Amino acid sequence: MGVLRARRPNLPTSSASAQAAEAVQRLSRVRATDAAKVVVKPEGAATEDIAVVPREAFDLFLEVLAQLADGNAVSVVPIHAELTTQQAADLLNVSRPYLIELLDTGKIPSRLVGTHRRVRYTDLVAYQQEDDARRAKLLDALTAESQELKLGY
Numbered sequence: 427m428g429v430l431r432a433r434r435p436n437l438p439t440s441s442a443s444a445q446a447a448e449a450v451q452r453l454s455r456v457r458a459t460d461a462a463k464v465v466v467k468p469e470g471a472a473t474e475d476i477a478v479v480p481r482e483a484f485d486l487f488l489e490v491l492a493q494l495a496d497g498n499a500v501s502v503v504p505i506h507a508e509l510t511t512q513q514a515a516d517l518l519n520v521s522r523p524y525l526i527e528l529l530d531t532g533k534i535p536s537r538l539v540g541t542h543r544r545v546r547y548t549d550l551v552a553y554q555q556e557d558d559a560r561r562a563k564l565l566d567a568l569t570a571e572s573q574e575l576k577l578g579y
Contacts, residue, residue: 447495
């Protein structure tokens, strides 16, 4: 795939979302066990190409289409990727200064490459999962407290 580029994915147009939704509907009926033979014929082309696609790639393709159908931008990041601090901040949807604070306090590990920090994608995912679990626990506690106090929420 090459180098991970620091670019923001573009949101799909409404036309692209509709096409993706139709594709998901049709392709979801395909139950690939190990691999799927995919036939592609670009609009206006006289010939079609056939490729055998591993199940994992086919499932990922369906997930990408589903996200596009929902109007979401999609970016593919290799699991072993090391990201710049800006890329990491973008993935967590936080500011770069806030990410730097997380790195400085050791909440997310990083390493120096020359004078620049790099953050492993797997460390970002781990932090995100821990943070989501912590937030869910706090929300449960707040909900229980509001019910105890009969606040009507």
